[in-house]
Amino acid sequence: MTAGGRAGERTGHAMERSFKKEVEALRLGDGETFRGEGILAVTKALLQAGVSYVGGYQGAPVSHLLDVMVDAEDLLADLGVHVETCTNEASAAAMLGASINYPLRGAVTWKSIVGTNVAADALSNLASPGVVGGAMIILGEDYGEGASVIQERSYAYAMKSAMWLLDPRPDLPTIVRMVEKGFELSEASHAPVMLELRIRACHVTGEFPAKDNRRAEFSGVNRLAGPPRFDYARLSHPPVTFLHEKLKVEEREPAAQKYIRAETLNEVFPGDIAEIGIVTLGGLYNGLLRALERLGLADLFGNARTPIYCLNVAYPLIPEEVRAFCASKRAVLIVEEGNPDYVEQAINTELRRADIQTRVLGKGPLPKAGEYTTDVLLAGIAAFLAEVRPAGVDVDAIAARQKAIAAKKPAAAAAVGELPVRPPSFCTGCPERPVFTALKLAQREIGATHISSDIGCHSFATLPPFSLGNSILGYGMSLASAAGVGPNMEKRTIAVMGDGGFWHNGLITGVASNLFNRGDGVLVIMQNGYTSATGLQYMPSSRVSRQGGAAGMDVESTLRAFGVKWLRKVRTYGVAKMAATLKEALRSAERGLKVIIADGECQLARQRRARAEDAEKLKRGERVVRTRYGVDDEICTGDHSCIRLSGCPSLTVKPSPDPLRTDPVAAVIESCVGCGLCGEVAHAAVLCPSFYRAEIVKNPSWYERTRHALRRRLLPIAGATKPQAAQAAA
Ligand code: SF4
Ligand code: SF4
Numbered sequence: 261m262t263a264g265g266r267a268g269e270r271t272g273h274a275m276e277r278s279f280k281k282e283v284e285a286l287r288l289g290d291g292e293t294f295r296g297e298g299i300l301a302v303t304k305a306l307l308q309a310g311v312s313y314v315g316g317y318q319g320a321p322v323s324h325l326l327d328v329m330v331d332a333e334d335l336l337a338d339l340g341v342h343v344e345t346c347t348n349e350a351s352a353a354a355m356l357g358a359s360i361n362y363p364l365r366g367a368v369t370w371k372s373i374v375g376t377n378v379a380a381d382a383l384s385n386l387a388s389p390g391v392v393g394g395a396m397i398i399l400g401e402d403y404g405e406g407a408s409v410i411q412e413r414s415y416a417y418a419m420k421s422a423m424w425l426l427d428p429r430p431d432l433p434t435i436v437r438m439v440e441k442g443f444e445l446s447e448a449s450h451a452p453v454m455l456e457l458r459i460r461a462c463h464v465t466g467e468f469p470a471k472d473n474r475r476a477e478f479s480g481v482n483r484l485a486g487p488p489r490f491d492y493a494r495l496s497h498p499p500v501t502f503l504h505e506k507l508k509v510e511e512r513e514p515a516a517q518k519y520i521r522a523e524t525l526n527e528v529f530p531g532d533i534a535e536i537g538i539v540t541l542g543g544l545y546n547g548l549l550r551a552l553e554r555l556g557l558a559d560l561f562g563n564a565r566t567p568i569y570c571l572n573v574a575y576p577l578i579p580e581e582v583r584a585f586c587a588s589k590r591a592v593l594i595v596e597e598g599n600p601d602y603v604e605q606a607i608n609t610e611l612r613r614a615d616i617q618t619r620v621l622g623k624g625p626l627p628k629a630g631e632y633t634t635d636v637l638l639a640g641i642a643a644f645l646a647e648v649r650p651a652g653v654d655v656d657a658i659a660a661r662q663k664a665i666a667a668k669k670p671a672a673a674a675a676v677g678e679l680p681v682r683p684p685s686f687c688t689g690c691p692e693r694p695v696f697t698a699l700k701l702a703q704r705e706i707g708a709t710h711i712s713s714d715i716g717c718h719s720f721a722t723l724p725p726f727s728l729g730n731s732i733l734g735y736g737m738s739l740a741s742a743a744g745v746g747p748n749m750e751k752r753t754i755a756v757m758g759d760g761g762f763w764h765n766g767l768i769t770g771v772a773s774n775l776f777n778r779g780d781g782v783l784v785i786m787q788n789g790y791t792s793a794t795g796l797q798y799m800p801s802s803r804v805s806r807q808g809g810a811a812g813m814d815v816e817s818t819l820r821a822f823g824v825k826w827l828r829k830v831r832t833y834g835v836a837k838m839a840a841t842l843k844e845a846l847r848s849a850e851r852g853l854k855v856i857i858a859d860g861e862c863q864l865a866r867q868r869r870a871r872a873e874d875a876e877k878l879k880r881g882e883r884v885v886r887t888r889y890g891v892d893d894e895i896c897t898g899d900h901s902c903i904r905l906s907g908c909p910s911l912t913v914k915p916s917p918d919p920l921r922t923d924p925v926a927a928v929i930e931s932c933v934g935c936g937l938c939g940e941v942a943h944a945a946v947l948c949p950s951f952y953r954a955e956i957v958k959n960p961s962w963y964e965r966t967r968h969a970l971r972r973r974l975l976p977i978a979g980a981t982k983p984q985a986a987q988a989a990a
Contacts, residue, residue, distance in 0.1 A: 279331040282324075286332050288470035294432070299324045299462040301432045302398060302455070305439035307339065309394070310474035312364040315344035315355045317764075318794040319371025320408060321462040322400035326369060327795065330806055340479030345797070345806060348735075348764045353379035356386050356452060359393035361488050364478055365443050369398040372456065373412040374715075374735065378765070380417065383452070387421040388496035388504040390450035390512060394443030397423075401456040401543070403598060404631030411629070413598045414456055418575040422508035424516050426455040427574040429527070429545035432466035438572055441523055449516035451508070456574070458543045513576055520573050526581060531567040533557075536650045537585060538564075538641075539607065540595035542572040544632055548595055551637035554665060555658050565653075574603065582610050586618040591648040593641070594622030597632040621647065635669070638662050683723045688910045689867070689935035691832040691860025692786050696721040696728055697905050697941055698838035699754075706846055709751040714738035714766075716758035717793045717862075718786050725907045729756070736761035739770030739783050746781045752846050754782045759815055760791035763800050767818065774853045775823050782845045783855045786832075787815055788862040796865050815857055824855050832860035833936050836944040867933060878958060886956045887934030891926045895950040898923030902951070905941050908932075926950070 286304050288294050294304055303325050306314060314336075316326045329336065329343050336343055346352040352368040352375075359366050370379065376399065386395065402409050418425035424445060428438040438455060446453040478484050493500045520526065531537075540548050548568070552558035557565045569585040569592075571577070586592055586607070594604040604622040611618055625647065626632065626640035642662035645655045686693045695718075703709075713719055713729035714737065722729040733741035738755040746753045757766045762785055774781065789803060790796045798806055800813040819827055826848070830838050838858065845854040874884045893916065903911050903926060910932040913924035928938065934953070942951045957964055 279328045282328045283332045283335065286328070286335055286473070289472040290470070292470045293467050294470045295467045296465065297324075297462065298430060298432065298435055298457060298464045298466075300328065301435050301466075301468060302439055302457070303328050304470065305436040306367050306396075307335075307341070307473040308436070308471045309440045309443045310365055310476045311341055311367055312393075312476040312479040313342040313344070313355065313358060313366040314368070315346050315352045315366075316369035316398070317346050317349045317352050317371075317375060318791060318797045319375055319400060320402055320794065321459045322369045322371060322398055322457065323795045323797070324462070325398060327797070335473075337480070339473055339475050340481030341476075342480055347800065349375035349379040350382050353382035353386065353397070356382075356391070356395040356397070359391040359395040359446075359452075360386065360389050360494055361491075362393055362478065362484055364393040364484075365395075365476060366393065367396040367398060370400065371402050371409065372399040372414045373402075374409045375399075376414050376417050378735070383417065383423065384421050385496040386452055387423050387508070388501055389494050390504070390507065391446060391452060392450065394446035395452040396439070396442050396446060397452065397454045399454050399456040400462065401458045403458065405633065406459050411598070413602075414454065415575060415598075415602050418454055419602065422512060423452045423454055424449070424573065425575040426453060426525075426572060427542040428455070428457075428461070428572050429542040429570055430458075430461040430464040431546075432464070432468045434542075434572065435461065436468050438525070441525060444523075445516060445519050445525075448519040449512045451512045451516060456543065460546070461543055464546070517576055517578050520576075521578055521580065525573050526578065527570040527572065528581075528585060529564060529568040529570065531565045533565050533650050533653060534567060534588065535590045536645075536648055537567040537569060537589045537592045538595060539569045539571065539582075539585065539592055539603070541574050541597065541603065542570050544595050544597055544637075545570050547632060547634055547637055550634050551641055554634070554638060555641060555661055557641075557658070571603070577603065577606050577610065579610050579614075582607055583614050583616060586611055586620075587614075587616050589618050590650070591619040591621060591644075593625065593644045594620060595626065595632065595637070595640075596622060597630075599623075599629050601628070619648065635666065638665060684720060685723065685907060685909060686717060686720050687864050688908060688931050689863040689933035689937070690717065691788055691863060691935075692718045692721070692858070693907060694832050694835050694860075694937050694940060695756075695784065695786065695838055695858045696726045697937065698835045698842060698944070699728060700726065700905060701835070701839040701945055702842040702846070706843060707751070709846065710742065710745050710749055710753040712738040712742040712745070712753065712755040714755070714757045714761050715793075716761055716786070716791075717788075718756055718758055721756070725904045734765070736763075736765030736767075737769060739766060739781070740773055742781055743773065743777070743779060746779065752781055754784060754842075754846070756784045756786070758786045758791075758793075759788065759801055760793070760799055762815060767822075771819065771822055771824070771853070771855075778851075779853060780851050781853060782842070783853060784842075785815055785855060785857050787857050787859045788865075790862050790865055792862045792864060796862065819855055819857075824853055826850060826852060826854040827857070828855075829857040829859055832858045833940055835937070835940040839944060863933060863935060881959055883960065884958045886958075887936075888928070888932050888954050888956060889934060889936070889938040890928050890932075890952050890954060892950045892952055893917050893925040893927065895948060896925040897948050897950075898925050899948075900926060901945065901947050902926055902938065902941055905945055905947075906937055908935075908937065911938065 314329050349370040358364050399414050426438045426442050428435045442453045549562050552564050596603045601623045608620050625643035642659050649655050711729050713732045715735040738757045742753045742755045791799050800811050801815050805811040828841050830841050877884050910929050914927040916925045938951045
């Protein structure tokens with residue numbers, strides 16, 4: 261059954277997932293206790309703060325916010341909250357324009373730094389006139405070891421556009437308070453506010469006393485009567501932008517600093533080693549406490565011996581607070597992850613201006629780049645203490661402790677032994693994998709050419725065994741990034757883009773630009789039906805929309821409407837046909853953009869749906885068929901071409917049953933979803949005929965039972981190999 265066949269059955273944003281439990285948590289009110297993850301706490305806090313509108317573009321680690329909001333449609337309708345699933349971050353940022361003229365609180369969310377880059381134009385033009393209703397951007401600060409984007413900080417955007425950056429300590433009551441106070445801060449200073457949540461803050465669990473959700477003064481259930489009196493100062497356009505620049509530094513920033521001080525948004529935690537202190541960004545507080553505890557400088561309840569100044573507001577800094585914390589200290593350590601060291605520089609400047617002689621250490625004991633994991637912080641704190649040697653602290657014992665902890669890692673690794681590297685890869689049965697198999701086969705014949713890759717699941721093809729792709733310039737940017745390569749290269753270039761990237765950006769930056777400039781090249785659009793990599797959200801060309809029914813847009817007719825003449829739609833699992841189409845596109849004498857729509861539904865979505873449907877059928881005692889592939893190990897030659905051409909995690913090796921052959925044979929393991937790629941590859945690449953297809957039937961019919969029994973008796977007599985017998989019997 262296709263996704264289209266389920267039209268109307270679902271209204272959720274994220275396909276095949278239910279957020280029922282989360283939606284219930286959003287309904288909690290006064291006197292009840294919320295328990296759950298940080299990102300859900302933020303979602304609840306938005307409703308408690310009385311937002312009128314919410315929007316965003318999905319991305320780790322904040323997709324959950326929008327997914328849950330979309331599933332909470334009934335609740336939001338009662339409150340009059342509008343939810344927009346924006347087509348990209350620029351449209352989400354522009355949505356905050358509602359707060360420029362009207363007393364409407366609104367929040368949008370996306371993954372940073374990439375989403376903030378996309379949104380930058382709208383953010384500048386939002387921050388320039390400023391806001392009257394609280395405007396908040398929830399940033400998934402995807403930085404560090406688990407990140408999936410370039411390693412940069414959102415801090416620079418806050419500084420350049422005069423938006424305030426909240427960085428709450430990962431503790432649910434603090435996160436919730438910062439959301440609620442963030443709206444007040446935005447309104448008190450007429451500036452947008454960003455709230456950054458690192459991956460760990462999104463997933464930290466805890467509880468907080470819930471409050472009733474607040475109905476906004478104006479919303480979908482109590483609409484504004486009309487536009488305000490015309491005010492040119494609300495437009496970000498010269499000459500008023502000159503005034504805006506002055507307002508930012510002369511009025512909005514001082515107003516923000518006054519509010520932050522008055523509401524004590526930053527926190528000071530005392531400690532008995534009073535001659536030194538630590539200034540930390542709020543989001544790094546838990547890691548810092550953990551490191552102090554391991555060094556014997558904090559107890560298990562979070563009471564540290566060193567005084568800590570925790571910046572729940574990372575920008576702007578509050579000079580009076582900085583001076584007050586540092587003045588009585590001989591030295592402070594700045595815990596600020598990433599580069600450049602904005603906070604460290606600002607604190608140095610502030611102390612210099614005030615002629616305070618406290619030593620400021622940060623990047624030095626701590627590294628300039630990379631995530632501040634507990635191990636990094638352990639080493640950094642030990643180095644800081646060794647440098648400043650506070651009285652009453654056995655610095656040498658602490659250094660020895662840090663070294664002993666660090667030494668355990670290699671010892672533990674040695675004890676475990678060598679573990680196989682497990683790079684990220686396509687899911688088992690992914691419809692995108694066969695396209696790269698076809699590309700490899702096509703390249704065998706016509707040689708390699710430049711491949712512009714993109715963001716999305718298909719970027720796994722840049723990893724082994726495919727290792728295909730020469731550049732990645734951003735989400736939906738592959739075709740645009742080939743614009744300068746194509747005219748300078750003998751062979752036609754290939755750009756690969758997902759349907760998610762196509763709607764996010766690729767249609768205009770890539771397709772329209774190519775056609776407008778009478779460009780050339782091949783564009784492969786992976787049409788799997790969802791923005792899969794971010795959690796299977798619907799998009800304009802999904803066969804079902806969150807409102808039920810189709811959104812009415814599709815990639816093919818859009819391309820034709822734009823004027824694409826050379827257009828082919830090929831089923832992704834048809835490896836031979838895909839390879840032939842790629843060769844045709846690369847060799848064609850006809851100039852102009854050639855688009856191949858590689859069509860195949862995301863296997864993850866398909867499996868989630870199929871598993872649930874099969875379970876229901878089994879419960880009813882109905883017939884269920886599962887397709888599996890296998891390798892006849894008596895035929896397999898052991899050259900493993902199939903593995904190199906497929907990379908499916910269900911395809912592995914095992915010892916050969918033939919004692920005369922030492923090479924391991926290929927084997928298909930239990931997780932095979934029977935996508936059929938194995939058979940296609942064997943056929944298209946003319947591999948050995950060792951693959952077989954089997955159907956596993958549960959609740960078979962009487963005819964199938966009889967046939968099975970007969971085959972089991974006859975096949976061994978006919979001399980079939982064991983797998984052949986199993987295959988035929990199945
Ligand atoms: S989520 Fe879907 S598109 Fe992405 S790798 Fe898995 S099957 Fe492929
Ligand atoms: S048929 Fe082959 S490629 Fe497809 S899931 Fe099974 S083992 Fe993987």
